[in-house]
Amino acid sequence: MLIEITKDLDQLAFAEVLEKESGTDVKKCYQCGKCTAGCPANYLMDISPSQTIRFSQMGMKEKILNSQTIWNCIFCETCSTRCPQGVDIKGVMDGLRRMAIRQGIRPKAQVRNLEKAFKDNIKSFGRVYEPGVVLDFNFRSGNILHDVIYFPLMLIKRKISLLPHFKRTAEVKRVLRKAFQISRKAQEEAKE
Numbered sequence: 001m002l003i004e005i006t007k008d009l010d011q012l013a014f015a016e017v018l019e020k021e022s023g024t025d026v027k028k029c030y031q032c033g034k035c036t037a038g039c040p041a042n043y044l045m046d047i048s049p050s051q052t053i054r055f056s057q058m059g060m061k062e063k064i065l066n067s068q069t070i071w072n073c074i075f076c077e078t079c080s081t082r083c084p085q086g087v088d089i090k091g092v093m094d095g096l097r098r099m100a101i102r103q104g105i106r107p108k109a110q111v112r113n114l115e116k117a118f119k120d121n122i123k124s125f126g127r128v129y130e131p132g133v134v135l136d137f138n139f140r141s142g143n144i145l146h147d148v149i150y151f152p153l154m155l156i157k158r159k160i161s162l163l164p165h166f167k168r169t170a171e172v173k174r175v176l177r178k179a180f181q182i183s184r185k186a187q188e189e190a191k192e
């Protein structure tokens, strides 16, 4: 891959800004690649986790903030746990996502569909009901039969349940409402 090295001071300061946003120092990374090797979502990313850290060190802000990587990270923390340098890569992904949102960058429709399906599911049941998330996501994406062949096998192996279990739905709704209010307020303040 051809990499353009910048001498732009604003871009070079990006690592510092990111450090404040994510609470971790990307400069400590020595590119061992352990984060990328363990990442279960790497196949969905256009820039691998270790590349994201390297590009952050190099101040390649536009490339990172416009990547699909920051939206396809599932925040599992495998990378942060494996890093020998203590770099919190998951925290970096989280910070980058917040920075992108503040700049008005939005993920592709598929990511937004999954987010909506997930949020609505939690609101309805108080916890994740996996078949519900998949069905809702398939409806929104216009591909209703996607992955349904796995359903019977997962049911037999008890990886999913046929019916949802409701769990403190009123309480969860209240928490979500509060979280959305805080997030909206933070976004408005960031715009000012």
Ligand code: SF4
Residues within 6 Å of the ligand: 028, 029, 030, 031, 032, 033, 034, 035, 036, 049, 050, 053, 079, 082, 083, 084, 085, 086, 087, 089
């Ligand atoms: S595991 Fe840590 S040191 Fe290794 S490439 Fe990833 S961020 Fe860098």
Ligand code: SF4
Residues within 6 Å of the ligand: 035, 038, 039, 040, 041, 042, 049, 072, 073, 074, 075, 076, 077, 078, 079, 080, 089, 090, 093
């Ligand atoms: S937190 Fe994100 S980047 Fe890290 S291993 Fe999980 S999916 Fe990959």
